[in-house]
Amino acid sequence: MANGRVDIEALKNALSITLVAERLGLQVVHGKFRCPYAMRHAHGDRTPSVSISESKGLFNCWVCPDVRGDIIKLVEICKNLDFKGAVNWLENEFGMPMSFEQAVQNGALNSGDLQPAPLIKVVRKAPEPEIDPVLRTKIILAFFEMLSPVEGSPAAAWLVKRRIFKKTWEKMRLRVITDYDKVNRGLLEKFGLEVLQKAGLFNDNGNLRYYKHRLLFPYLDSKVIPRYFQARSIESDTQPKELNLRGQVPFPFHVSLLDGEPGWIYLCEGCVDTLTLIDRGFPAVGIPGVKSFKHEWANLFKNKRVILCLDQDEAGRAGSRLVMEMLQKAGVEVSMYGEGITVEGFQMSEGQDMNSWFGGKK
Numbered sequence: 001m002a003n004g005r006v007d008i009e010a011l012k013n014a015l016s017i018t019l020v021a022e023r024l025g026l027q028v029v030h031g032k033f034r035c036p037y038a039m040r041h042a043h044g045d046r047t048p049s050v051s052i053s054e055s056k057g058l059f060n061c062w063v064c065p066d067v068r069g070d071i072i073k074l075v076e077i078c079k080n081l082d083f084k085g086a087v088n089w090l091e092n093e094f095g096m097p098m099s100f101e102q103a104v105q106n107g108a109l110n111s112g113d114l115q116p117a118p119l120i121k122v123v124r125k126a127p128e129p130e131i132d133p134v135l136r137t138k139i140i141l142a143f144f145e146m147l148s149p150v151e152g153s154p155a156a157a158w159l160v161k162r163r164i165f166k167k168t169w170e171k172m173r174l175r176v177i178t179d180y181d182k183v184n185r186g187l188l189e190k191f192g193l194e195v196l197q198k199a200g201l202f203n204d205n206g207n208l209r210y211y212k213h214r215l216l217f218p219y220l221d222s223k224v225i226p227r228y229f230q231a232r233s234i235e236s237d238t239q240p241k242e243l244n245l246r247g248q249v250p251f252p253f254h255v256s257l258l259d260g261e262p263g264w265i266y267l268c269e270g271c272v273d274t275l276t277l278i279d280r281g282f283p284a285v286g287i288p289g290v291k292s293f294k295h296e297w298a299n300l301f302k303n304k305r306v307i308l309c310l311d312q313d314e315a316g317r318a319g320s321r322l323v324m325e326m327l328q329k330a331g332v333e334v335s336m337y338g339e340g341i342t343v344e345g346f347q348m349s350e351g352q353d354m355n356s357w358f359g360g361k362k
């Protein structure tokens with residue numbers, strides 16, 4: 001069979017990544033499987049680290065930077081094949097392009113299945129809608145103007161428990177949603193649903209996404225204008241704990257410190273850790289997650305000496321190595337916290353983050 005470009009796209013579109021993973025002998029449970037490079041993980045990756053996105057046809061190990069991609073890449077890794085070899089393996093295994101009848105014959109489906117799912121995958125997720133960045137900023141600014149100060153809200157006690165105090169809430173302009181319905185309505189009246197969805201603030205049901213995540217951390221630019229934000233739930237049973245604004249993250253949290261002047265920067269993971277260090281008087285900058293550092297951000301750190309303060313766990317260390325490489329390529333001096341460098345002479349222990357290290361309670 002020809003390995004033409006069209007055939008490969010058709011192949012990728014037609015096959016369920018879950019099915020391919022299973023055919024490769026991987027045990028998929030709740031959209032996750034154990035990393036093929038289990039030896040790189042603690043406990044042989046007993047708790048699976050690789051996630052599948054069925055709608056996008058992609059997989060991603062949250063520890064190994066090289067274990068991610070599409071179904072072809074998955075076959076390459078598991079069968080130790082090159083690209084062409086992987087395509088051939090898929091074609092031999094499933095037959096292509098495959099009709100429903102063929103799928104049944106191949107044993108990929110039971111003849112009793114009413115519809116050819118999950119093997120024949122028709123729906124592909126539409127790409128993220130684009131929005132004019134100026135309009136997006138305008139919406140974010142209007143949103144923040146509708147919010148309330150932290151003082152006097154349940155979030156105040158939550159922050160104090162984490163040893164993040166009023167001077168820091170005010171300096172970093174944290175806000176809370178006190179009257180969800182009012183903010184929801186106010187935004188709709190001002191901008192209309194379609195634009196709000198494109199901007200990433202509203203969900204498919206037509207509502208503001210931050211019903212449970214009511215504590216807002218703005219990403220302020222050098223003119224103190226919020227250009228992005230992360231939202232946090234203060235209830236312990238909410239998953240996920242944080243909800244990011246959809247779309248591009250324009251720069252790291254607390255970017256105003258990256259002024260090109262010589263100095264130290266403590267680079268943290270997530271707003272809570274960053275705020276913890278800011279509260280203690282450290283020059284701290286944050287990234288939304290271990291994998292969210294972008295190549296183009298490295299230049300922002302010019303003339304700084306960076307200490308990486310990501311979580312003391314496997315994902316944190318893997319993330320640190322990636323960020324370190326990107327910063328070093330840009331000529332930035334960087335050390336990893338925990339490798340001889342400590343804060344106030346102490347070392348963090350396994351599983352700790354900056355907030356727990358400074359006495360923050362969960």
Ligand SMILES: [Zn+2]
Binds near residue numbers: 036067
């Ligand atoms: Zn892995």
